[in-house]
Amino acid sequence: MKSTLKLTLGLTSAMFASTAVSNVAHAEDLTLCWAAWDPANALVELSKDFTKETGIGMKFEFVPWTNYADRFLNELNSKGKLCDLIIGDSQWIGGSAENGHYVKLNDFFDKEKISMDDFVPATVVGYSEWPKNSPNYWALPAMGDVVGWTYRKDWFSKPELQKEFKEKYGWDLAAPTTFDQLKQIAEFFQKREIDGKTVYGASIYTERGSEGITMGAMDVLYSFGFKYENPEKPYEMDGFVNSEKSVKGLEFYKALYDCCTPPGASNSYMGEGVDAFKSGQVAMHMNFAFTWPGLQKDENVGGDKIGYFANPKGPDGDQFAQLGGQGISVVSYSDKQDAALKYIKWFANKDVQAKWWSLGGYSCLNAVVNDPGFPASQPYAQTFLDSMAIVKDFWAEPSYAPLLQASQKRFHDYVVAGQGSAKDALDGLVKDWTEVFQDDGKM
Amino acid sequence: MTEAGLTMLNRTADSVARATPERLARKVRGISDKGLAWLFISPTILLLLAINIFPLFWAIYLSFTNYRANRPNEVVRNVGLANYKRILGDQDIWIAMQTTAHFVFWTILLQTLIGFTLAWLIDRKFRGHAFWTTIILVPMMLSPAVVGNFWRFLYEPQIGLFAYAISFVSGIPATQIGMLSNVSLAPWSIVIVDTWMWTPYVMLICLAGLRSIPEYIYEAAEVDRASNWRQFWSITLPMALPFIMLAVLFRGIENFKMFDMVNLLTGGGPGSTTEVASITLKRQAFESWRTGYSSAFAIILFVAVFGLANIYVKALNKVKQR
Numbered sequence: 132m133k134s135t136l137k138l139t140l141g142l143t144s145a146m147f148a149s150t151a152v153s154n155v156a157h158a159e160d161l162t163l164c165w166a167a168w169d170p171a172n173a174l175v176e177l178s179k180d181f182t183k184e185t186g187i188g189m190k191f192e193f194v195p196w197t198n199y200a201d202r203f204l205n206e207l208n209s210k211g212k213l214c215d216l217i218i219g220d221s222q223w224i225g226g227s228a229e230n231g232h233y234v235k236l237n238d239f240f241d242k243e244k245i246s247m248d249d250f251v252p253a254t255v256v257g258y259s260e261w262p263k264n265s266p267n268y269w270a271l272p273a274m275g276d277v278v279g280w281t282y283r284k285d286w287f288s289k290p291e292l293q294k295e296f297k298e299k300y301g302w303d304l305a306a307p308t309t310f311d312q313l314k315q316i317a318e319f320f321q322k323r324e325i326d327g328k329t330v331y332g333a334s335i336y337t338e339r340g341s342e343g344i345t346m347g348a349m350d351v352l353y354s355f356g357f358k359y360e361n362p363e364k365p366y367e368m369d370g371f372v373n374s375e376k377s378v379k380g381l382e383f384y385k386a387l388y389d390c391c392t393p394p395g396a397s398n399s400y401m402g403e404g405v406d407a408f409k410s411g412q413v414a415m416h417m418n419f420a421f422t423w424p425g426l427q428k429d430e431n432v433g434g435d436k437i438g439y440f441a442n443p444k445g446p447d448g449d450q451f452a453q454l455g456g457q458g459i460s461v462v463s464y465s466d467k468q469d470a471a472l473k474y475i476k477w478f479a480n481k482d483v484q485a486k487w488w489s490l491g492g493y494s495c496l497n498a499v500v501n502d503p504g505f506p507a508s509q510p511y512a513q514t515f516l517d518s519m520a521i522v523k524d525f526w527a528e529p530s531y532a533p534l535l536q537a538s539q540k541r542f543h544d545y546v547v548a549g550q551g552s553a554k555d556a557l558d559g560l561v562k563d564w565t566e567v568f569q570d571d572g573k574m
Numbered sequence: 575m576t577e578a579g580l581t582m583l584n585r586t587a588d589s590v591a592r593a594t595p596e597r598l599a600r601k602v603r604g605i606s607d608k609g610l611a612w613l614f615i616s617p618t619i620l621l622l623l624a625i626n627i628f629p630l631f632w633a634i635y636l637s638f639t640n641y642r643a644n645r646p647n648e649v650v651r652n653v654g655l656a657n658y659k660r661i662l663g664d665q666d667i668w669i670a671m672q673t674t675a676h677f678v679f680w681t682i683l684l685q686t687l688i689g690f691t692l693a694w695l696i697d698r699k700f701r702g703h704a705f706w707t708t709i710i711l712v713p714m715m716l717s718p719a720v721v722g723n724f725w726r727f728l729y730e731p732q733i734g735l736f737a738y739a740i741s742f743v744s745g746i747p748a749t750q751i752g753m754l755s756n757v758s759l760a761p762w763s764i765v766i767v768d769t770w771m772w773t774p775y776v777m778l779i780c781l782a783g784l785r786s787i788p789e790y791i792y793e794a795a796e797v798d799r800a801s802n803w804r805q806f807w808s809i810t811l812p813m814a815l816p817f818i819m820l821a822v823l824f825r826g827i828e829n830f831k832m833f834d835m836v837n838l839l840t841g842g843g844p845g846s847t848t849e850v851a852s853i854t855l856k857r858q859a860f861e862s863w864r865t866g867y868s869s870a871f872a873i874i875l876f877v878a879v880f881g882l883a884n885i886y887v888k889a890l891n892k893v894k895q896r
Contacts, residue, residue, distance in 0.1 A: 553798070
C-alpha cells in the first residue's frame with residue numbers, strides 16, 4: 132500500500148513538473164500573423180530553424196487573403212495582443228506607423244548592424260519606410276512580390292499556331308514585350324480550340340471586394356503614364372490621375388477584359404487566376420509572383436509548359452509593375468517584443484534568407500537576389516528580378532483603405548459593369564481621393 | 575397532483591427554506607413580490623442594456639463625430655449633423671438604397687406569391703403532402719454561407735448547372751449566361767437565390783394561416799353554393815391575410831438588412847449593381863473605417879426600417895380587426 136502511495140505521489144509530482152516545464156517553454160512562444168498562402172507554409176518550415184537555435188517556439192495565425200486585412204487591422208486597431216510579429220501588407224505601413232501599431236526599428240537595426248542598404252531598394256521603400264523615402268523603418272522586408280505574367284509556353288510553341296499568328300499579326304508568337312502585343316496574343320487565343328478544349332486569352336484581376344481590380348488596373352495604368360500626384364506638389368492629383376494617358380490605360384484594361392477573359396471572370400483575383408491557369412483555360416495569366424513556385428510544380432501546366440514575363444511596356448515605352456509583398460514588423464502591443472526582435476534579427480541573416488528563397492519565399496536581401504546563381508536558380512527567378520526593378524505601389528497613406536475602396540468602385544463600375552467612360556471613372560477617382568485627403572487635413 | 579406528491583413538495587420546500595442561511599433568508603423575506611420579479615429579470619435587462627441599448631446610444635453619439643476606429647490616437651471632434659447631411663446628399667447611398675428597395679420588392683413579391691401558392695397546395699392534404707412539405711423546407715434549413723457558395727457554382731457560366739439548364743432550354747450558349755457577371759442579370763441572380771431559400775418560410779406561415787381557418791366556414795359556403803373561386807376570394811384570402819402580412823413583415827425586415835447572400839454571390843458587383851445598403855455600410859464601417867459616418871448611416875437605416883415596420887404593423891392590426 133505504501134509503495135502504491137509513493138508511486139502515485141511520484142507520478143503526480145512528475146506530471147506537475149512536466150506541465151510546469153512545458154509552461155515555461157511556452158511562455159516565450161511567439162505568434163506570427165500573416166495571410167494563409169503558400170509562402171506562409173514555407174515560413175513555418177523555415178521557422179523551425181529559429182526554434183532550434185533559440186528555443187523560442189513559434190505559433191502562427193494565418194488568415195485567408197479575403198479576410199486578411201479586416202482581421203488583422205481589427206486586431207491592431209483594438210490593440211490586441213494576439214500577434215507578436217506581423218507580416219502586414221505594404222499599404223498598411225503608413226497607418227500602422229502613425230497609429231503606433233508597429234515598433235520603430237531604427238535603433239534595433241543600428242544596434243544589430245542590420246542595414247537597409249542590404250535589401251532591394253524598392254522593397255525598403257515599399258515595405259519598411261514611413262514616411263516614404265525617409266530613413267524611418269517600421270518593418271524588415273520579408274516577402275518580395277510583384278505582379279507579373281505566366282503564359283502557356285507549350286501552346287505558344289505549337290508550329291501551327293505560330294504560323295497562323297505570324298500570318299495574322301506579322302510578328303513571332305512569343306512572350307509579349309508591349310501591352311499591344313499582349314492584347315493581340317490574348318485575342319488570338321480567345322475561344323480557340325486547343326487539344327479539344329475551348330481556351331481563352333488571359334486571366335486578369337477583376338475582383339471587387341478587397342483590392343483585386345485596383346492591383347490589376349494599376350499594373351497597366353502605370354505603364355501608360357498614370358501618376359498618383361504631381362511630383363512637384365504632393366496630393367495634387369488632377370491632371371495626373373486622370374491624365375489622357377491614364378484614360379488610355381484604363382480603356383485598354385477594359386478592352387482586355389471585354390475581349391479576352393474567360394466567361395464569368397468578373398470577380399477574379401489571385402485564387403481564381405491560379406485556377407484559370409491551372410485548369411488550362413487561359414493562355415496568359417496576371418498574378419503576383421508568389422503563385423509562380425506552385426504553378427511551376429504543377430503537373431498539368433508547370434515544368435516546360437509554363438513561361439514567365441514581366442509586365443509589358445506601355446505605348447511610350449514606360450514599364451512598371453504593381454508592387455506586392457510585405458515586411459515583417461514587431462507589434463507594439465506585444466509583451467514579447469524582445470523575443471520578436473530576436474526573430475527579426477535571425478530572419479535578416481543571409482543564410483536564412485537564402486533558405487527562405489529555396490523554400491518558396493521571395494527574399495528581398497541583395498546578397499541573395501544579386502547572387503550570380505540566382506537568375507538560374509528557378510525558371511521564374513529572372514522575371515522576378517526584372518519585375519522587382521520596375522515596381523510602383525499604391526498609396527501607403529494612413530487612409531489607404533478609403534483610397535482603395537474608391538478605386539475599387541470606380542474601376543469596377545467602368546471596367547466590369549461598363550458604366551460611364553474611363554474619363555468619368557478617373558475624374559470621379561480624383562474627386563473621391565481629394566475628399567479623403569481633405570478629411571485627413573492633408574489638402 | 576396527488577396528496578402524497580403535495581406533501582413531498584411541501585417537505586422539500588421546508589428543507590430548502592431551513593437550509594437557507596439566516597442572513598440571506600432575512601433579506602429575501604424583506605423583498606416584495608414586485609421586487610423579487612425585478613430581481614429575477616434584472617440579469618436579462620442588464621444584458622440587453624449592455625449588448626443592445628448601450629451600443630445603440632453609443633452609435634448615435636458616434637454619428638455626430640468624426641471618429642475612426644482605426645485611428646485610436648486621433649482627437650474625436652463633434653461634427654454636428656455633417657455626417658447625416660453628407661449621407662443624404664451622397665448619390666452612391668441613394669443608388670444603394672434603390673438597389674435595396676428593388677431587391678426587397680421583388681423577393682417579397684415572389685416569395686409571397688410562390689409561398690402562398692405552395693401553402694395552398696400543401697393544405698389540400700394530397701397523398702404524400704407531409705413528405706413534400708419536408709422537401710420544400712430543406713433550402714430554409716441550410717446555412718446562408720452554404721447556399722451562397724453552392725449557388726455561385728451553379729451560376730458558373732462554364733461548369734454551372736443553372737447556366738447549362740438555361741442553355742438547354744433557350745439554346746443560348748452556357749458561356750454567354752453570366753448570371754453573376756452580367757449587369758442586368760446579377761440583381762436577379764440574388765433575387766432567385768433568396769426566393770429559393772426563403773419561400774418555404776413564407777409557405778410555413780401561410781400554411782399556419784390556412785390551417786387556422788375553421789372548416790365550418792367552408793361548409794357554410796358549400797351550403798350557400800359558393801364556387802371554389804368565390805370561397806378563395808371571400809374566405810381563404812381574407813382570413814389568411816394577417817398571416818401573409820406577417821410573413822411579408824418578417825421577410826421585409828430581413829431582406830432590408832440582407833448581407834451574407836449578396837456578399838457571397840456578387841460582393842456588390844459587377845460594379846455597384848448589387849451593392850445593397852448593408853454592403854455599403856460594411857464597406858464604410860470596416861473597410862474605409864469611417865466609423866462616425868457609418869454610424870450615421872446605420873441610424874438612418876434603423877429609423878427607416880423601424881418607421882416602415884411601425885406603419886406596417888398598424889396596417890396589420892387594422893386587417894386583423896376587420
